[in-house]
Amino acid sequence: MHDPPRWASILLAPATLVYATVVECRRRRFDAGTGVIRVDAPVISVGNIVAGGTGKSPVCRTIASHLLRAGNRPAIAMRGYRAGATGVSDEAAEYASLIPEVPIAVGADRVATIASLKDPPGSIVLDDGFQHRRVHRDLDIVLVDAVHSGLDRGMLPSGPRREPRSALRRADAVVVTRASKIDPVLAAEIERHHGRPPLAWTRHAWTGLTSHHRGVESARPVSDLNGRRVATAFGVGNPDSIRRSIEAAGGIIVHDVPVRDHAAYDADRVSSIAAVAEAAGAEAIVTTLKDWVKIGRHVDRIGAMPVLVPTLEIEFLAGKAGFFEAIDATIKRAASAAG
Known part of the structure; x- marks a missing residue:
């Protein structure tokens, strides 16, 4: 995740204003429930508010593996950036290599790709789903990188953020990734915008x-x-x-x-x-x-x-029990609602 130089940020300010206006209009539409579709399985979304890597793939894999061990039948739904001539994206191939028992639904229209899965899944892990609001989610997890949170930067294209900091209030939980320790300053910043402290702190091991x-x-x-x-x-x-x-x-x-x-x-x-x-x-x-x-x-x-x-692998520094309790509670609520 890299910011443009200051002079470029100044030149890009008008484009950033246009982008922010579009994001706000889109937010209002989805907040009103317009265009949101429920699929036939509980959805756990993992995403972020910045462009660039925050560790979504290993967190999605951790969730899917946990659901497998619990006897659930998860599938992972993802856009599949730059799939290339093979039609398979690099992340989809990575998932297939590490957790081959989990089906992968790949495509920009995630509602359609989920519906096209051969066997109905017991749950959906939505990779990079925070901005993909067309799919209703039962648990919305946002990742914040401890090294480059992006919370002190601007919105695209003059900065790395996809959404305003206030978007964190839409999340059910914030998980800090790539942390070496619990950072009280970052924790306070997240709580200021999210309304609650981070659910968990993790590092990449x-x-x-x-x-x-x-x-x-x-x-x-x-x-x-x-x-x-x-x-x-x-x-x-x-x-x-x-x-x-x-x-x-x-x-x-x-x-x-x-x-x-x-x-x-x-x-x-x-x-x-x-x-x-x-x-x-x-x-x-x-x-x-x-x-x-x-x-x-x-x-x-x-x-x-x-x-x-x-x-x-994802290693928890704090909040491991609460993280998996949130996953389990989501699946349990969905099962109860289904009767």
């Missing part, structure tokens, strides 16, 4: 690495990064947090390949990444699973350079 080397996949500890010279390629919304995690594990970043969010990888790009990594003296390439599901289609272009993919 690397539990291991998956190594891909000459067609062989193996599990490796995070400690394998210690003292290792690596090149990086991150087509995600917040790559800085991943770089910090590499350095915290003792990895030495010798080259960073600039990649935009949801970037496509063809054979030539993969060859180029491998070549620049080797030229920089890297001993391995570190990328995300979201990137690997695309890079791996051209694994023959990587050569002898190992590719390391961190395994990312």
Whole structure:
């Protein structure tokens, strides 16, 4: 998440005013219930109020896994940004790799894609759903990044926020992600706009690495990064947090390949990444699973350079019990309402 320079923000101020007006008109329409559709399953939405990554995918995965363990049959509904020629988005491929038992409904019209699921789901986890208000939700969770909350910035396009700070009052719960500790200043800021303190505080924890080397996949500890010279390629919304995690594990970043969010990888790009990594003296390439599901289609272009993919999980610093109680209560209320 990056803000434009001050001079650009000034030039973009008229566009920001137009954008804010459109957002306000849209808010009033949905607040009145116009165009909101209920689907035949309880919906748990996970979203944010900023453009860029806040950790929606691992939180959605955590919720879906919890529902599976509880005997529910969740599905994940998502827009599927830049699905490309395969018709499968990088996030959908990531979900399919990590939780293959959970069906994925992908498409801009999430009402239609949910209805098209082969088997009726027991619940829906709506990925990036806070602004997708056409789908009625039974629990609305907003994520706030502890490092770059965006609460002190402007609205698009002069700043990163998709909505005004007051939109947080629409959420049922706010969960802080990428936190290293409970921050009372951020907690007070969230409570000021949300009306309640954050429900939970979480961090992104690397539990291991998956190594891909000459067609062989193996599990490796995070400690394998210690003292290792690596090149990086991150087509995600917040790559800085991943770089910090590499350095915290003792990895030495010798080259960073600039990649935009949801970037496509063809054979030539993969060859180029491998070549620049080797030229920089890297001993391995570190990328995300979201990137690997695309890079791996051209694994023959990587050569002898190992590719390391961190395994990312959500770890709770505070509020774990309350978080899952909110999930369970939502499913229970829906079951009671259904009779």
